[in-house]
Amino acid sequence: MSGYKLVYFPIRGRGERTRLAFAAAKIDFEDTRLPFEEWAKEKASGRPPFGHLPYIVTPEGKILGQSSSITKYICKKGGLCPADSFDEATADSIGDEAMDLVEAVIKLHFEKDEKKKEESTKKFFETTLPDELKHFEAILKSRDGGNAFFLGEKLTSADILFFDFCNSFLSKGEPTVPEPLKKFPLLEKHYNRVLNVPELNAWITKRPKSEL
Numbered sequence: 001m002s003g004y005k006l007v008y009f010p011i012r013g014r015g016e017r018t019r020l021a022f023a024a025a026k027i028d029f030e031d032t033r034l035p036f037e038e039w040a041k042e043k044a045s046g047r048p049p050f051g052h053l054p055y056i057v058t059p060e061g062k063i064l065g066q067s068s069s070i071t072k073y074i075c076k077k078g079g080l081c082p083a084d085s086f087d088e089a090t091a092d093s094i095g096d097e098a099m100d101l102v103e104a105v106i107k108l109h110f111e112k113d114e115k116k117k118e119e120s121t122k123k124f125f126e127t128t129l130p131d132e133l134k135h136f137e138a139i140l141k142s143r144d145g146g147n148a149f150f151l152g153e154k155l156t157s158a159d160i161l162f163f164d165f166c167n168s169f170l171s172k173g174e175p176t177v178p179e180p181l182k183k184f185p186l187l188e189k190h191y192n193r194v195l196n197v198p199e200l201n202a203w204i205t206k207r208p209k210s211e212l
């Protein structure tokens with residue numbers, strides 16, 4: 001064990017992106033899956049930064065919260081960050097946009113008003129998501145004609161965060177190309193490219209199954 005620990009609930013949710021980063025970075029970690037009934041006690045301990053999960057504990061005992069920041073930190077540790085600072089910021093911008101989509105899907109999932117949920121879900125899948133995917137495909141195409149990762153030959157946090165949105169939130173964790181991606185051939189190929197990174201594929205095959 002490397003001494004890293006991830007603390008999250010027993011779901012993919014906002015924690016899976018970091019689990020994928022650990023796998024891609026080839027860094028072992030303790031995958032602590034806190035039962036929901038134990039959350040109140042954990043929150044009261046004051047350990048979770050900002051009072052949420054996930055967080056990681058480093059081998060030195062330092063604690064870091066916010067899933068995107070943790071994911072980028074682990075990618076950096078694993079050499080999965082672009083060396084050029086503009087490329088790094090570009091990777092961040094792709095990851096942030098993907099996380100905006102995750103938050104939109106989570107909001108739809110928890111919408112209590114059934115009529116509003118139905119209308120908003122329709123609008124998201126018919127308009128918002130295809131518009132967004134068009135942008136992601138254009139960005140992908142701008143490097144190596146779209147035949148590599150977002151920032152070129154090397155996998156970065158941008159690929160992991162975008163893949164996690166598609167896999168976890170559109171394909172419900174199944175290793176299949178999500179329907180909305182099928183109209184975007186370069187994104188479809190990118191999905192399979194990330195899925196077939198051996199370390200990611202091994203993790204996805206062995207990880208515990210959960211609905212969310």
Ligand SMILES: N[C@@H](CCC(=O)N[C@@H](CS)C(=O)NCC(=O)O)C(=O)O
Nearest residue numbers: 013014051052053054065066067068
């Ligand atoms: N932006 C934060 C959001 C964290 C968040 O809302 N976590 C949820 C679980 S996915 C949580 O801890 N909920 C329980 C609570 O806030 O009391 C991140 O991405 O880490």
